[in-house]
Amino acid sequence: MASLRLIFMGSAEFAVPTLSALLNAGHDIAAVYTQPPRPAGRGQRERPCPVHAFAEDQGLPVRMPYTLNDSAEQEAFQELDADAAIVAAYGLLLPKPILETPRLGCFNVHASLLPRWRGAAPIQRAILAGDDKSGVTIMHMDEGLDTGPILMSSETAIDGATTTPRLHDRLAELGAGLMAMALDRIEAGEIEESPQPEDGVTYADKLEKEEGRIDWRRPAAELERAIRALSPWPGVWFDHGSERIKVLAAEAVTLPPVTAPGTVIGPALIVACGNGGLDLTRLQRPGRAALEATEFLRGYPLSPGTLLA
Numbered sequence: 401m402a403s404l405r406l407i408f409m410g411s412a413e414f415a416v417p418t419l420s421a422l423l424n425a426g427h428d429i430a431a432v433y434t435q436p437p438r439p440a441g442r443g444q445r446e447r448p449c450p451v452h453a454f455a456e457d458q459g460l461p462v463r464m465p466y467t468l469n470d471s472a473e474q475e476a477f478q479e480l481d482a483d484a485a486i487v488a489a490y491g492l493l494l495p496k497p498i499l500e501t502p503r504l505g506c507f508n509v510h511a512s513l514l515p516r517w518r519g520a521a522p523i524q525r526a527i528l529a530g531d532d533k534s535g536v537t538i539m540h541m542d543e544g545l546d547t548g549p550i551l552m553s554s555e556t557a558i559d560g561a562t563t564t565p566r567l568h569d570r571l572a573e574l575g576a577g578l579m580a581m582a583l584d585r586i587e588a589g590e591i592e593e594s595p596q597p598e599d600g601v602t603y604a605d606k607l608e609k610e611e612g613r614i615d616w617r618r619p620a621a622e623l624e625r626a627i628r629a630l631s632p633w634p635g636v637w638f639d640h641g642s643e644r645i646k647v648l649a650a651e652a653v654t655l656p657p658v659t660a661p662g663t664v665i666g667p668a669l670i671v672a673c674g675n676g677g678l679d680l681t682r683l684q685r686p687g688r689a690a691l692e693a694t695e696f697l698r699g700y701p702l703s704p705g706t707l708l709a
Contacts, residue, residue, distance in 0.1 A: 404484060405482050406427050406485070407431050407482045410490050414488060414489040414575075425580045432452075434462060435452075467492070477498055478501050482502045485498075487507065499543065509579050514539060514550060515597060521606055523568050525605070527567065533557055534555065535555035535556055540593055549594055616662035616674070645685060647680055651679045665704055685700060
C-alpha cells in the first residue's frame with residue numbers, strides 16, 4: 401500500500417509497538433506528539449515517556465505540548481499536512497479543530513472491546529470485573545470519550561493467570577498489527593465504520609492508590625483478581641504493625657464462613673475473607689526482596705489466629 405503521512409500521538413509503553421509497526425510499514429511519521437517528561441524514580445529526575453524515548457532513537461521529531469486547545473498549537477498541527485493522526489495511550493483529549501485537521505481523520509488504538517471499558521484504565525478494570533475476554537478496538541475518533549465509530553476489533557481471552565502486565569503486552573502487540581492493517585484498508589476505501597452500540601457501555605475509571613488496600617471483608621475471588629489487576633501500580637497491600645506488606649500473588653480458596661475476615665489460618669498463609677479465603681503465596685516487605693510465603697514467614701511470622709487489619 402502507499403505510504404501515508406502520519407502524526408503519531410502516544411506516551412505510554414502501550415503505544416510503542418504501534419509506532420514501530422507504522423514505521424515498519426513504510427509510513428512517513430511527520431511528528432510524534434507525547435506527554436512532557438515527568439519526575440520519576442527515587443531521585444525524581446525528569447524522564448521522557450516511553451514513546452518519546454523510542455521516537456528519539458528513531459530520529460523522529462517530537463512535540464510535547466501541555467494542551468492542544470491553544471490556537472498556535474492547532475496551527476502547528478495543521479501545518480504538518482498529515483493524511484491521518486494515530487492515537488494510542490496519549491493522555492490528552494483532542495479538541496474538534498485537531499480532530500478535523502487530517503485528511504482521513506484521527507484513529508485510536510483502544511485496549512478494550514468497545515463500548516465496554518471506555519476511559520483510562522480498561523485493562524485493569526476488565527481483570528477486576530472478572531471479564532473472560534478483552535481485546536483492542538480501532539476507532540475513528542470524535543469529540544466524546546472513546547465514543548467514535550468502530551473500524552476493526554480483535555479479542556483475546558482472560559483467564560485466572562492473566563495479570564495486567566501480561567494482558568497489556570498482548571494487547572499492545574495485537575493493537576499494533578490491527579492499526580497497520582486498518583490504515584491499509586482506510587486508504588484503499590475497503591473498510592466500513594460501525595457506530596458503537598448503546599447497550600453494554602461501561603467506563604474504566606482512572607486507578608486510585610487507595611484501591612490497592614486490602615479489605616478482608618470482600619470476597620476472596622475479588623481480592624485475587626485485584627492482585628492480578630493492580631500490578632505494578634498501585635499494587636495490593638495490607639498494613640501490619642508499622643509495615644505495609646505487598647501481596648504479589650495469591651490464590652482464592654474455599655473456607656467455611658465461620659472465621660472473622662482478616663484472620664490468619666494455618667498451615668501456610670491463608671487469610672479468611674468475607675467469602676472464602678486468600679492463600680498468600682508471594683509477598684514483599686518495604687525495602688526487601690519479594691519472597692515466597694514460606695520464606696517470608698521465616699523472617700516475619702504471622703501465626704494462625706493473627707488478625708490483619
